[in-house]
Amino acid sequence: MSKYETGLNLIRAKWENASDIEREQILLELKRDGLSIVEVIRALREANVFSLKAAKQYVASSEAWQAEAQHGDDLHVEIIEALREFSVAGQRK
16 A cells, blocks of 8 residues: 555544544644655545645645645645646546
């Protein structure tokens, strides 16, 4: 199982009933496990936790990803690339 799949499973298992503090801890755990900010946004979206826009805003405003979110231009490029990959993967199903 990839680190992305592991992170997605963690979100699916714990996010819904987690407090705000626990959700921040989940984001920190995903970061420690090596997921990129884009992978975390994708996982939140794929788990149907947030819309893409809301997931991006939530992660960018979190303490766990605050420094990375400062690099907004790079983030936008990565998100667009990830969405293209996500879209292509969805078409294969």
